[in-house]
Amino acid sequence: MVVYTKFILMDFIQNLNFQENEVKMLSIIKSMSLQGLEGFLIDVQVDVSAGMPNWEVVGLPDVSVKEAKERVRTAIKNSGYEFPSRKIVINLAPADIRKEGSFYDLPIAVGILIDFGEIKEQFLDKTVILGELSLDGKINHVNGVLPMCIEAKKLGMKRVILSQKDAEEAAIIEDIEVIGVETLKQVVRYLNQKEKINCTKTDVHSLFIKEQKYLLDFSEVRGQENAKRALEVAAARIT
Amino acid sequence: MLARRIPSILPNLTFEEALEITKIHSIAGMLPNQVPITTIRPFRAPHHTITIGSLVGGGKIPKPGEISLAHYGVLFLDELTEFQRSTLEVLRGPLEDRIVNISRVNTSLTYPCNFMLVASMNPCPCGYYGSSEKQCTCTAEMVRKYMAKISGPLLDRIDIQIEVCPVKYDKLEQKQEIETSEIIKERVNKARKIQIERYKTQGIYANAELTPKLIEKYCQLNKGSREMIKKAFSQFNLSARAYSRILKVARTIADLEEKQSIEEKHIAEAIQYRNLDRKYWK
Numbered sequence: 001m002v003v004y005t006k007f008i009l010m011d012f013i014q015n016l017n018f019q020e021n022e023v024k025m026l027s028i029i030k031s032m033s034l035q036g037l038e039g040f041l042i043d044v045q046v047d048v049s050a051g052m053p054n055w056e057v058v059g060l061p062d063v064s065v066k067e068a069k070e071r072v073r074t075a076i077k078n079s080g081y082e083f084p085s086r087k088i089v090i091n092l093a094p095a096d097i098r099k100e101g102s103f104y105d106l107p108i109a110v111g112i113l114i115d116f117g118e119i120k121e122q123f124l125d126k127t128v129i130l131g132e133l134s135l136d137g138k139i140n141h142v143n144g145v146l147p148m149c150i151e152a153k154k155l156g157m158k159r160v161i162l163s164q165k166d167a168e169e170a171a172i173i174e175d176i177e178v179i180g181v182e183t184l185k186q187v188v189r190y191l192n193q194k195e196k197i198n199c200t201k202t203d204v205h206s207l208f209i210k211e212q213k214y215l216l217d218f219s220e221v222r223g224q225e226n227a228k229r230a231l232e233v234a235a236a237r238i239t
Numbered sequence: 240m241l242a243r244r245i246p247s248i249l250p251n252l253t254f255e256e257a258l259e260i261t262k263i264h265s266i267a268g269m270l271p272n273q274v275p276i277t278t279i280r281p282f283r284a285p286h287h288t289i290t291i292g293s294l295v296g297g298g299k300i301p302k303p304g305e306i307s308l309a310h311y312g313v314l315f316l317d318e319l320t321e322f323q324r325s326t327l328e329v330l331r332g333p334l335e336d337r338i339v340n341i342s343r344v345n346t347s348l349t350y351p352c353n354f355m356l357v358a359s360m361n362p363c364p365c366g367y368y369g370s371s372e373k374q375c376t377c378t379a380e381m382v383r384k385y386m387a388k389i390s391g392p393l394l395d396r397i398d399i400q401i402e403v404c405p406v407k408y409d410k411l412e413q414k415q416e417i418e419t420s421e422i423i424k425e426r427v428n429k430a431r432k433i434q435i436e437r438y439k440t441q442g443i444y445a446n447a448e449l450t451p452k453l454i455e456k457y458c459q460l461n462k463g464s465r466e467m468i469k470k471a472f473s474q475f476n477l478s479a480r481a482y483s484r485i486l487k488v489a490r491t492i493a494d495l496e497e498k499q500s501i502e503e504k505h506i507a508e509a510i511q512y513r514n515l516d517r518k519y520w521k
Contacts, residue, residue, distance in 0.1 A: 147266065219416075
């Protein structure tokens with residue numbers, strides 16, 4: 001009982017401190033999600049406030065999204081930032097569409113770090129952030145980057161920050177700045193404009209022509225002329 | 240062996256087609272590591288234990304299935320008779336529509352699935368029914384049951400059916416040059432160009448897309464070939480669908496030879512690609 005009271009008391013004092021040098025309570029980061037073959041824009045709203053240390057994700061998240069909190073907390077800690085115990089509420093808007101996937105890790109982490117005052121927000125205008133975090137703060141590959149970037153461009157977004165591994169795929173879309181990053185720390189430094197990252201460019205058309213060779217060949221098959229003929233007819237009639 | 244090589248004779252992808260495939264493969268997490276874009280036509284060969292969900296797409300938030308992953312490419316079903324019958328039947332709609340509509344309580348999604356279906360199977364459990372090399376050891380009932388695993392409507396949608404015989408030893412020894420994929424592809428490309436040119440006012444690209452009205456216009460037969468198809472129709476007990484499909488295949492064969500009109504030999508070859516179902520599925 002004594003220990004418990006002490007804990008509440010300490011937290012109360014911490015909260016008082018927090019309210020004093022509070023930087024920001026709410027931050028909204030733009031991210032993307034998938035609906036079939038189409039991407040759509042998601043607002044990741046992160047609110048950090050005084051209260052019982054608790055973490056809530058709302059907006060119809062599935063298990064992979066709910067698990068984000070453990071990855072984000074550990075990744076932030078292991079990247080060398082402080083993680084004070086606060087009440088954190090995360091809303092993925094629009095809240096009536098089911099969300100799945102691990103691409104919200106990075107926007108959530110960035111949102112929290114903005115609320116903690118580690119990141120200045122001004123550089124986030126028209127910027128889409130997506131990526132999965134690993135516990136050591138590295139940013140991992142996610143699926144579906146291309147359709148998400150197509151939609152982001154359609155919506156007039158200027159910049160997309162994602163894993164270095166996905167940057168080439170995203171760069172297929174022209175006229176959008178693709179920032180490939182490797183660690184959470186790098187993202188923070190980039191957003192605080194302490195580090196410059198060149199945007200990724202792919203010359204996808206020349207790559208496309210170069211890589212078109214199919215490795216197997218009909219000349220490796222002896223006999224079976226009637227089957228080959230049938231396949232030729234089949235190949236000649238479809239779109 | 241042959242099926243795996245089909246993409247090598249299909250025409251190169253256009254950039255737009257490649258982007259569409261890349262989108263699907265990106266969502267499924269199947270993009271190649273070295274290049275950010277799919278550059279060759281996909282070849283998908285799922286094992287026969289595949290479920291309905293993974294074939295046409297499924298899940299709480301539906302993911303694309305094998306038929307969508309084979310978009311603009313080849314879906315190869317090896318040992319067709321071993322697949323669950325219900326699994327195969329779901330292919331019927333997508334084969335006609337070239338899209339698949341997946342509905343769940345929360346979402347309804349449409350994935351494209353314009354693929355070439357290629358399948359292989361044995362004629363009976365022992366594999367020698369109808370063979371001239373070895374006696375089949377199966378009873379008539381066993382053969383019937385084996386064949387009954389493939390439904391008539393599905394078979395009706397398969398335009399080209401052939402029997403493949405084992406290769407003779409002296410064929411393996413032969414040193415003579417075999418046609419490369421490139422040469423075949425050239426012919427295929429030529430035939431396609433003819434089709435695109437012919438249908439440019441109709442809003443379609445290929446013979447496979449011909450509607451009944453367009454068939455009437457573009458697949459006119461001379462007297463001899465009409466007689467021939469009439470005979471085949473009654474003799475093989477063909478369906479109306481099979482009839483129009485024979486005409487379309489004949490049109491393609493004529494295009495491959497760069498002929499304006501469909502001749503008897505083209506019809507004959509097209510009919511010959513259909514008679515397998517009449518031989519085994521009685």
